[in-house]
Amino acid sequence: MKFGILVNEGPYTHQASDSAYLFVKAAIDQGHEIFRVFFYHDGVNNGTRLATPPQDDRHIPNRWSELAKEHNIDLVLCVAAAQRRGMVDADEMKRNKKDADNIAENFRISGLGQLIEAGIQADRLITFGD
Numbered sequence: 001m002k003f004g005i006l007v008n009e010g011p012y013t014h015q016a017s018d019s020a021y022l023f024v025k026a027a028i029d030q031g032h033e034i035f036r037v038f039f040y041h042d043g044v045n046n047g048t049r050l051a052t053p054p055q056d057d058r059h060i061p062n063r064w065s066e067l068a069k070e071h072n073i074d075l076v077l078c079v080a081a082a083q084r085r086g087m088v089d090a091d092e093m094k095r096n097k098k099d100a101d102n103i104a105e106n107f108r109i110s111g112l113g114q115l116i117e118a119g120i121q122a123d124r125l126i127t128f129g130d
Helices: 017-027 041-047 060-071 079-084 090-095 111-123
Strands: 002-008 032-039 075-078 107-110 123-126
Touching: 002 017, 002 041, 002 111, 017 032, 017 041, 017 060, 017 111, 017 123, 032 060, 041 060, 041 079, 041 111, 060 075, 060 107, 075 079, 075 111, 079 090, 079 107, 111 123
Parallel strands: 002 032, 002 123, 032 075, 075 107
Antiparallel strands: none
């Protein structure tokens, strides 16, 4: 089965990101395909490269990044939600005249069309968080 995943909550405020991550790992282990993980609303905070959790805590952005690299998963941050929360990639940094970018490796910024496409292409679109 091919899954699309929507994550609407930030990495350390709710269980949604952890649950989505564990679901994606389990689905891959069972031989399923992950078409895309789309991060929306506060979920875009899962894609920051500036997170520095304590050493004895899980590093959620790094977990996603490593999983994407290992399994070639498309991790997409909603552009509007990201910009509202001060998150920009190198292109958005230049376009908006910012002095830095802060998107973690293996994440990219794009529009809601990517979420719509995930809903169309996947057999199931599963939402984590409100």
